[in-house]
Amino acid sequence: MLPRRRKEKKNTRRARWAGTLGVGLALSGGLGAAWAGPATLPGNTDEKKPVLITADDVAYDQNTGGVVARGHVEIAQENRVLLADEVHYNERNQTVVATGNVSLLEPDGTVLFATYMKLTDEMKAGVINSIRVLMIDNARMAGRQGVREGGETTTLERAVYSPCNLCKDDPAQAPLWQIKAYRVVHDQVAKEIQYQDAFVEFYGVPVLYSPYLSHPDPTVKRKSGFMMPAIGNSTELGTRVSTPYYWAISPERDLTITPIITSKQGMVLKGDYRALTDRGGYELSGSITYADLYDSNTGTTSREGWRGHLFGDGHFDIGSNSRWGFSLQRASDETYLQRYSFQSFDRLRSQVFAESFLGDSYLTVNAYWFQSLRATDDSRATPLVAPWTTYNFVGRPDALGGRLFVNADALVLNREEGVSSRRMSLRSEWQRPFVSRLGEIYTLSLSLMGDGYSTDGIVDTNGAGPNNLAGRFLPEASLEWRLPFVRSMGTWRQTIEPLASVTVSPYGGNPVGIPNEDSTAVAFNTSSLLQSNRYAGLDRVESGPRAMAGMRMGVYANGGGSGSFMFGEVFRLKPDYGFATQTGLSGTRSDYVGRLDLLPTNYLDITQRFRLGVDDLSLKENEIVASLGPSRVKFNIGYLKATGDLTDASLPDREEIYSSTAVRLDEYWSVSGTIRRNLLSGGNTISQGAALSYRDECLIASLLFNERFTRDRDIAPSTSINFVIQLLNLG
Numbered sequence: 001m002l003p004r005r006r007k008e009k010k011n012t013r014r015a016r017w018a019g020t021l022g023v024g025l026a027l028s029g030g031l032g033a034a035w036a037g038p039a040t041l042p043g044n045t046d047e048k049k050p051v052l053i054t055a056d057d058v059a060y061d062q063n064t065g066g067v068v069a070r071g072h073v074e075i076a077q078e079n080r081v082l083l084a085d086e087v088h089y090n091e092r093n094q095t096v097v098a099t100g101n102v103s104l105l106e107p108d109g110t111v112l113f114a115t116y117m118k119l120t121d122e123m124k125a126g127v128i129n130s131i132r133v134l135m136i137d138n139a140r141m142a143g144r145q146g147v148r149e150g151g152e153t154t155t156l157e158r159a160v161y162s163p164c165n166l167c168k169d170d171p172a173q174a175p176l177w178q179i180k181a182y183r184v185v186h187d188q189v190a191k192e193i194q195y196q197d198a199f200v201e202f203y204g205v206p207v208l209y210s211p212y213l214s215h216p217d218p219t220v221k222r223k224s225g226f227m228m229p230a231i232g233n234s235t236e237l238g239t240r241v242s243t244p245y246y247w248a249i250s251p252e253r254d255l256t257i258t259p260i261i262t263s264k265q266g267m268v269l270k271g272d273y274r275a276l277t278d279r280g281g282y283e284l285s286g287s288i289t290y291a292d293l294y295d296s297n298t299g300t301t302s303r304e305g306w307r308g309h310l311f312g313d314g315h316f317d318i319g320s321n322s323r324w325g326f327s328l329q330r331a332s333d334e335t336y337l338q339r340y341s342f343q344s345f346d347r348l349r350s351q352v353f354a355e356s357f358l359g360d361s362y363l364t365v366n367a368y369w370f371q372s373l374r375a376t377d378d379s380r381a382t383p384l385v386a387p388w389t390t391y392n393f394v395g396r397p398d399a400l401g402g403r404l405f406v407n408a409d410a411l412v413l414n415r416e417e418g419v420s421s422r423r424m425s426l427r428s429e430w431q432r433p434f435v436s437r438l439g440e441i442y443t444l445s446l447s448l449m450g451d452g453y454s455t456d457g458i459v460d461t462n463g464a465g466p467n468n469l470a471g472r473f474l475p476e477a478s479l480e481w482r483l484p485f486v487r488s489m490g491t492w493r494q495t496i497e498p499l500a501s502v503t504v505s506p507y508g509g510n511p512v513g514i515p516n517e518d519s520t521a522v523a524f525n526t527s528s529l530l531q532s533n534r535y536a537g538l539d540r541v542e543s544g545p546r547a548m549a550g551m552r553m554g555v556y557a558n559g560g561g562s563g564s565f566m567f568g569e570v571f572r573l574k575p576d577y578g579f580a581t582q583t584g585l586s587g588t589r590s591d592y593v594g595r596l597d598l599l600p601t602n603y604l605d606i607t608q609r610f611r612l613g614v615d616d617l618s619l620k621e622n623e624i625v626a627s628l629g630p631s632r633v634k635f636n637i638g639y640l641k642a643t644g645d646l647t648d649a650s651l652p653d654r655e656e657i658y659s660s661t662a663v664r665l666d667e668y669w670s671v672s673g674t675i676r677r678n679l680l681s682g683g684n685t686i687s688q689g690a691a692l693s694y695r696d697e698c699l700i701a702s703l704l705f706n707e708r709f710t711r712d713r714d715i716a717p718s719t720s721i722n723f724v725i726q727l728l729n730l731g
Contacts, residue, residue, distance in 0.1 A: 067087075335714055370382045419455060442480065445476075482500075492558075551565075606626045691704050704720075
């Protein structure tokens with residue numbers, strides 16, 4: 001409690017000190033033990049809670065046992081503090097009557113205000129006129145009269161509750177929303193606020209009546225009960241209403257059950273379960289419904305049946321340096337998740353893993369199950385990977401100044417149809433950096449890689465072998481060179497860094513008997529430009545002599561603005577037809593790759609990644625992402641042009657443009673919009689959407705509009721409108 005500053009005459013201060021001491025010594029039988037010591041009235045042996053009374057003026061009548069305190073009265077007992085202009089205390093009745101600007105601070109932080117309070121039982125019980133309550137989350141209650149019982153419940157008659165701030169210009173105006181009730185009970189033991197004959201009002205207009213309503217008080221972080229509903233409509237599902245129910249099972253476990261009722265597809269039951277254990281935690285989410293089943297080929301209704309999904313994640317400690325966990329993703333059919341707007345995936349992946357950090361090394365064992373949701377995939381060719389073990393070791397600097405890296409890998413992959421394989425791989429690498437007198441930075445890398453494969457189902461000119469064996473042994477030496485230049489230009493700094501590398505290894509690093517499981521997709525850009533092997537996995541490696549040349553440049557302002565640019569290409573003595581032609585890496589000279597980053601101010605951020613054809617400088621790939629404007633008006637735009645993968649029909653040529661805008665209209669209102677368009681084949685809109693949102697201290701409301709123009713089997717183009725409202729403080 002902050003002390004009040006006021007001017008007092010010298011004799012007033014003396015009177016206040018004397019009054020405090022006198023009351024402290026005399027009131028042991030009424031308000032508690034003495035403030036100045038354990039003295040009690042003669043013949044009184046009751047033990048009461050200590051009390052401290054301060055006031056500008058205190059008068060005590062020994063004949064009647066009455067105490068009158070006036071002027072800035074403060075009474076503190078245990079964890080309660082009473083402030084008032086005037087307080088009358090009767091020792092015989094053990095009552096406290098406070099008048100004038102009365103406030104009572106409760107142990108939980110709640111403050112009660114009134115013009116009159118009559119309190120008993122160590123200020124835990126009493127009657128309060130024109131009561132007002134300020135809760136710890138700034139929510140307020142007010143009533144004609146309040147009754148306190150045992151410091152545990154406060155009952156308000158003809159009361160109103162609202163967490164909304166009042167209008168500054170017109171405080172008498174009704175708040176955004178409030179609850180009016182015949183009776184309101186704040187149970188501080190159950191930590192609950194209960195209403196009888198309650199009306200929910202918006203701007204003073206009743207919109208909902210309930211004979212009984214309850215919600216947790218502000219001290220509760222989690223409590224069982226219904227949550228706010230969400231309402232929407234879409235051409236796929238029709239009208240959609242969901243009302244979640246939250247069940248706080250225990251301090252470590254909870255469950256949210258959400259019935260989703262649709263006018264076209266019936267009801268979907270969704271559940272989310274979370275739990276903490278002594279060694280970790282996990283969460284599961286899923287849904288189930290009995291609805292129309294669709295033929296994935298024709299897109300027509302075939303029959304009714306059960307549909308649903310189950311997702312989960314968990315992590316658990318095994319010891320101080322080890323843990324295990326899982327990730328679960330399964331769906332009943334290929335289009336279920338998309339139809340009910342749960343998730344948008346091409347493939348689902350389930351995993352079980354264990355990992356350990358062993359000083360300078362790391363060991364992990366994984367198992368993977370996949371479920372494809374793409375129309376072009378055959379589920380019988382979807383692999384099962386179990387186990388997949390990897391080991392990584394990073395050595396410390398040796399006597400020569402170098403460092404040793406060791407990577408080991410063992411994998412078993414099985415399919416119902418197609419290639420099954422077993423792989424063991426070991427790669428060791430020694431790196432040594434050098435810095436010349438001119439500032440040149442050299443990095444020498446010497447590596448040795450060995451792999452062994454056992455496969456089933458590989459078809460070659462001799463037919464499929466039941467147990468084909470293949471291997472690879474690949475030594476490699478690489479030298480990277482960099483020469484950074486830095487100069488200052490007033491408030492700017494400029495950097496120029498030429499880059500080059502030479503890698504030498506024998507040809508023939510990819511024998512026919514080695515399947516390609518983890519290196520099918522190749523992304524050639526500035527991130528992979530400096531790597532000696534630009535394949536993503538281990539099944540494919542670059543081989544033969546090759547070199548890289550490039551340049552990095554940048555300008556940086558002391559005030560925070562910056563710009564950077566990187567550009568380069570790869571050279572070979574012979575073409576490498578292991579790379580598909582569209583990757584830009586198969587010839588003796590690769591395509592040019594570059595990246596541009598511009599951040600001149602806090603209101604403009606542009607990133608461009610591109611790839612130019614080596615022969616005609618045509619734009620093979622181009623991606624631009626730009627963000628413009630201050631935080632109140634933010635405009636984002638993205639452009640993508642990418643060459644498709646000829647070996648994967650699901651990755652065709654793409655040219656798209658995407659834009660989004662977010663505008664904060666004022667302190668509470670914001671509006672946003674998005675659109676994505678396909679620029680190939682004449683161009684068409686892929687999707688678009690808009691949102692209008694309101695948020696303040698007591699309400700969150702959003703109106704969402706989305707339109708999708710693509711078709712995927714039984715998922716037709718659709719339009720949806722959803723309205724979500726959340727009354728804060730009500731759960």
